[in-house]
Amino acid sequence: MGIAAEAIKDFKGFNLKNMPEVEPLSPGHRACQGCGEILALRQAMKALGNNVIVCSSTGCMEIVTSPFPQTAWNVPWIHVAFENTSAVVAGVEAAYKAMNRKGIINQPDVTFLAYGGDGSTADIGIQALSGAMERGHNFIYICLDNEAYMNTGIQRSSSTPWGAATTTSPVGKKSKGQSTWKKDMPGIAVAHNIPYVATASPAFPVDLMNKVKKASMIPGPAYLHFYSPCPTGWRCGGEESVAVARMAVQSKVFPLYEVIDGQYVLSRKVAKPKPVADYLKMQRRFRHLTETDIQMIQERIDADYAELLKKCGVEA
Amino acid sequence: MAKETGIMSWKELELGVAVTKPGSAGELRTGDWRSMRPVTDYDKCTKCGQCYIFCPDMVYKKNAEGYYEANLFYCKGCGICAKECPVSCITMVQEGD
Amino acid sequence: MGKRIGVEVSIAAAEAVALANVDVIAAYPITPQTHIVEHLSELVADGHLDAEFIPVESEHSAMSCCIGSSAAGARTFTATSSQGYALMSEICYIASSMRLPIVMTVANRALSAPISIWNDHADLMMSRDTGWIQTIAENGQEVIDLTFHAFKVAEDHRVLLPVQVNLDGFTLSHMIEPMNMPDKAEVDAYLPPYKPVLRLDPSKPVTFGPVGMPDIYTEAKMAQDQALRNSKAVIIEAWKEFGDKFGRYYKPVETYKTEDAETIIISMGSISETAMTAVDHLRSQGKKVGLARIRLWRPFPGPELFDAVKGAKNLVVLDRAMNFSGGDSGIVAAEVKSILFDQNHHPNVRNFFVGLGGRDVTVQNFEEMVEKASTNGGKPVPYEIINVRE
Amino acid sequence: MVEIRFHGRGGQGAVTSAELTALAAIGEGKFAQAFPSFGPERRGAPVMAFVRVSDTPIRTREKVYEPNIVIVLDPTILKIVNVEAGLKEGGIVILNTTKTAEEVRKETGIKARLALVDASKIAVETMRVPITNTTMLGALLKATGLISMDGLRGPIEHRFGPIAEKNIKACTRAFEETVVEG
Numbered sequence: 001m002g003i004a005a006e007a008i009k010d011f012k013g014f015n016l017k018n019m020p021e022v023e024p025l026s027p028g029h030r031a032c033q034g035c036g037e038i039l040a041l042r043q044a045m046k047a048l049g050n051n052v053i054v055c056s057s058t059g060c061m062e063i064v065t066s067p068f069p070q071t072a073w074n075v076p077w078i079h080v081a082f083e084n085t086s087a088v089v090a091g092v093e094a095a096y097k098a099m100n101r102k103g104i105i106n107q108p109d110v111t112f113l114a115y116g117g118d119g120s121t122a123d124i125g126i127q128a129l130s131g132a133m134e135r136g137h138n139f140i141y142i143c144l145d146n147e148a149y150m151n152t153g154i155q156r157s158s159s160t161p162w163g164a165a166t167t168t169s170p171v172g173k174k175s176k177g178q179s180t181w182k183k184d185m186p187g188i189a190v191a192h193n194i195p196y197v198a199t200a201s202p203a204f205p206v207d208l209m210n211k212v213k214k215a216s217m218i219p220g221p222a223y224l225h226f227y228s229p230c231p232t233g234w235r236c237g238g239e240e241s242v243a244v245a246r247m248a249v250q251s252k253v254f255p256l257y258e259v260i261d262g263q264y265v266l267s268r269k270v271a272k273p274k275p276v277a278d279y280l281k282m283q284r285r286f287r288h289l290t291e292t293d294i295q296m297i298q299e300r301i302d303a304d305y306a307e308l309l310k311k312c313g314v315e316a
Numbered sequence: 317m318a319k320e321t322g323i324m325s326w327k328e329l330e331l332g333v334a335v336t337k338p339g340s341a342g343e344l345r346t347g348d349w350r351s352m353r354p355v356t357d358y359d360k361c362t363k364c365g366q367c368y369i370f371c372p373d374m375v376y377k378k379n380a381e382g383y384y385e386a387n388l389f390y391c392k393g394c395g396i397c398a399k400e401c402p403v404s405c406i407t408m409v410q411e412g413d
Numbered sequence: 414m415g416k417r418i419g420v421e422v423s424i425a426a427a428e429a430v431a432l433a434n435v436d437v438i439a440a441y442p443i444t445p446q447t448h449i450v451e452h453l454s455e456l457v458a459d460g461h462l463d464a465e466f467i468p469v470e471s472e473h474s475a476m477s478c479c480i481g482s483s484a485a486g487a488r489t490f491t492a493t494s495s496q497g498y499a500l501m502s503e504i505c506y507i508a509s510s511m512r513l514p515i516v517m518t519v520a521n522r523a524l525s526a527p528i529s530i531w532n533d534h535a536d537l538m539m540s541r542d543t544g545w546i547q548t549i550a551e552n553g554q555e556v557i558d559l560t561f562h563a564f565k566v567a568e569d570h571r572v573l574l575p576v577q578v579n580l581d582g583f584t585l586s587h588m589i590e591p592m593n594m595p596d597k598a599e600v601d602a603y604l605p606p607y608k609p610v611l612r613l614d615p616s617k618p619v620t621f622g623p624v625g626m627p628d629i630y631t632e633a634k635m636a637q638d639q640a641l642r643n644s645k646a647v648i649i650e651a652w653k654e655f656g657d658k659f660g661r662y663y664k665p666v667e668t669y670k671t672e673d674a675e676t677i678i679i680s681m682g683s684i685s686e687t688a689m690t691a692v693d694h695l696r697s698q699g700k701k702v703g704l705a706r707i708r709l710w711r712p713f714p715g716p717e718l719f720d721a722v723k724g725a726k727n728l729v730v731l732d733r734a735m736n737f738s739g740g741d742s743g744i745v746a747a748e749v750k751s752i753l754f755d756q757n758h759h760p761n762v763r764n765f766f767v768g769l770g771g772r773d774v775t776v777q778n779f780e781e782m783v784e785k786a787s788t789n790g791g792k793p794v795p796y797e798i799i800n801v802r803e
Numbered sequence: 804m805v806e807i808r809f810h811g812r813g814g815q816g817a818v819t820s821a822e823l824t825a826l827a828a829i830g831e832g833k834f835a836q837a838f839p840s841f842g843p844e845r846r847g848a849p850v851m852a853f854v855r856v857s858d859t860p861i862r863t864r865e866k867v868y869e870p871n872i873v874i875v876l877d878p879t880i881l882k883i884v885n886v887e888a889g890l891k892e893g894g895i896v897i898l899n900t901t902k903t904a905e906e907v908r909k910e911t912g913i914k915a916r917l918a919l920v921d922a923s924k925i926a927v928e929t930m931r932v933p934i935t936n937t938t939m940l941g942a943l944l945k946a947t948g949l950i951s952m953d954g955l956r957g958p959i960e961h962r963f964g965p966i967a968e969k970n971i972k973a974c975t976r977a978f979e980e981t982v983v984e985g
Binding site: 051053054055056062063066067069071073074075077078079081083084086087088089090091092093094095096097098099101102104105107110127128130134135152154159230254 | 436437438441463464467468469470471473474477479480481482483484485486487489503507511594606611612615616617618619620622623624625626628639645663
């Protein structure tokens with residue numbers, strides 16, 4: 001049994017009827033109405049509880065939780081810059097390791113969490129993240145993927161899906177929006193041979209919280225990729241956040257899986273997948289796409305999902 | 317009061333402008349953002365907890381009988397709870413003047 | 414008492430950091446700083462130093478790790494140089510703004526392009542306004558002593574700012590020379606364990622690095638500026654205590670034969686020793702020449718420097734980094750002229766750029782500069798680059 | 804103050820020679836500096852290293868332009884570098900060579916006093932490697948008396964650990980075999 005499997009073998013899991021009451025992230029934060037990103041972060045924090053140190057990259061989740069003189073954080077939290085949160089958390093983790101060993105403190109059970117958006121994770125911060133994962137620090141990294149730079153006004157990132165309109169991948173006579181396919185960040189994390197990688201969605205809160213809790217129990221780096229709907233940037237109603245997130249899973253656009261000690265495990269098989277078109281039409285960032293475009297996306301999604309099923313050893 | 321509003325002398329700042337009162341954002345009435353407000357029909361409610369776990373603003377809290385009550389001090393009126401409620405017991409109603 | 418050792422100055426710097434019982438080191442190799450972090454990693458590997466050595470993937474991450482570590486409450490060190498400093502500089506501003514007592518050794522080196530691994534003060538001058546306390550060593554002994562002093566000052570609750578100890582790359586970092594390395598007990602008596610005021614601790618949650626809107630940013634910068642200004646008294650006090658304990662006394666500005674000097678050279682770093690030899694030589698010819706050396710660069714010791722040079726008719730001000738202001742003065746000269754203006758004092762100031770990108774600075778160069786300064790009749794002239802080929 | 808310039812090829816130990824010389828002097832209570840010529844040279848390229856030794860504190864950071872002593876670790880260097888450049892009046896050039904003083908003068912035009920030793924042979928025979936750094940220090944001892952064998956022992960032991968004895972042996976043998984012009 002690998003170290004991750006060993007660490008989580010007795011884990012029981014959360015259930016909806018009996019959620020922990022703890023809210024390390026307090027209300028009063030300034031996220032948009034219906035923000036799916038802070039919803040995912042809130043669920044994650046509930047799973048982690050209070051014995052945690054949080055390192056935030058620059059982004060929506062930093063700006064909406066920390067305007068001076070208030071903080072929405074009930075746990076220690078630090079923001080330094082955009083691209084370096086993985087390095088900051090590495091420093092915090094190393095400091096705790098050294099100070100515990102030297103008897104300066106006696107706090108061996110603290111969890112170290114770093115989070116950033118998709119721009120922070122897949123673009124500007126990928127080097128620091130890669131370094132921290134490669135060095136094996138004991139931390140959890142959460143990518144809150146809302147598929148563009150939302151904090152600065154909806155610019156494209158390498159995690160923006162093909163065809164999405166953003167302010168720097170606009171639709172025009174010669175453009176259909178984003179011209180590249182979404183970067184496979186979880187795949188990049190897996191390539192670092194870390195003990196735990198998982199994808200999760202706030203539309204499936206128990207699954208998300210279980211994965212966060214497991215990540216905290218496993219020694220070494222854990223990478224979690226959260227689908228984080230942004231009604232403002234995706235141009236859908238605030239009340240739609242959870243529905244879009246659910247549809248993303250049901251249409252195979254955002255499959256839920258874990259990679260435990262390098263072994264892929266499908267979290268839920270999409271038995272009767274909804275058409276990708278149903279997902280796309282919920283968001284006005286895709287409204288310019290033609291049927292041919294959508295068909296091409298559907299084929300790509302089908303192929304990626306088939307590949308994932310193969311990795312998970314599940315029959316199509 | 318100065319410390320709550322942030323209008324303060326440089327001499328009053330904590331080291332590096334740190335904030336030493338955890339969760340102090342809880343003082344902010346984000347309910348002011350709302351134009352629609354959720355109303356729960358407890359006759360229909362099954363205490364399933366979906367409204368609680370899907371609320372981005374930690375508005376819902378379980379009461380003594382197990383029902384989830386909305387704290388409108390924070391509710392921004394996004395309507396996720398109404399949309400997600402499996403028995404449609406929450407409705408969004410227009411805020412009055 | 415310590416013991417007399419002969420060792421490369423970079424190795425001595427690392428040994429001093431180890432004697433300071435540092436908890437976390439995060440560093441990336443860059444010439445000519447590399448030997449410092451190599452030796453620290455050896456000390457950790459051999460069990461001589463109980464610390465976490467984080468071999469980060471960039472200098473940007475080195476400083477970021479240091480911020481995390483220092484904010485967590487650990488005594489934290491890194492070292493860098495040149496391009497490495499340029500890469501981490503974004504985060505250096507944040508370290509001082511967050512009031513984190515990180516100590517960093519900078520083996521000073523020129524900036525690209527063309528790429529030059531050799532010594533000048535381009536990185537020091539680039540970093541001068543990052544809010545860090547900055548001291549500059551003249552020799553290996555000072556590198557050791559300033560390292561202990563750096564931790565002492567940085568962690569003082571009246572200061573709580575990061576400190577950068579500068580040493581000339583190669584000309585000092587790669588020099589083998591005799592030094593006195595203090596005993597562990599002596600260092601422990603001078604440098605108490607670090608006690609953070611605020612730290613990342615789940616039992617007492619603090620939010621570090623919040624958003625500062627326009628109604629507080631000005632106050633934040635005022636508080637930071639005051640902290641740097643107030644640090645000078647503590648810096649001087651810590652040098653006094655160091656002298657009383659170790660017998661080596663330091664000041665923000667060091668003078669050599671300035672009492673009756675008509676011409677005073679103002680310099681920084683290890684070339685000051687060459688300057689002293691030039692002073693001796695010129696004195697033997699009956700020329701009244703002296704030297705003022707800036708050891709504390711930030712906070713800038715304006716009054717101390719003025720006191721040191723106010724008696725001279727001619728000032729030879731050395732700049733060791735090319736700055737592209739389009740004006741008539743290098744950075745050091747501009748600082749010096751600013752003090753003189755404030756004091757309504759008008760000596761003849763000659764500004765020379767020397768030792769760029771490892772160009773050797775010789776005794777003869779100093780003699781030429783002194784000669785030029787004392788014979789141009791006091792009329793203002795723009796800076797001059799020494800030894801530049803036409 | 805005595806100033807020394809070492810010539811060698813990258814990887815041959817010119818820098819180590821310079822370091823050991825300074826360390827020996829410091830160990831004997833003197834003041835000394837040792838530093839390489841800070842270039843991008845890699846293994847095989849001609850390199851230099853410098854040493855200053857003095858009874859009083861050394862207060863200069865200039866490069867060494869006018870050495871009292873020049874030491875050449877590799878005989879082939881003589882063909883490509885003017886090793887006598889800047890040598891002070893009365894200075895000495897210490898060479899690793901199989902040749903006689905006359906042959907050397909004829910081939911290189913060196914006018915200064917010479918000290919000669921076949922260091923490569925000694926190094927190979929004693930240590931099985933043609934690395935002449937410690938060997939040439941034996942020649943330095945013999946030719947100048949600037950440092951002592953006792954003073955060198957500590958730095959060599961510290962530097963070479965288990966192979967220190969072989970190095971000391973090579974050094975001692977070079978001391979014996981070096982021919983110094985009167």
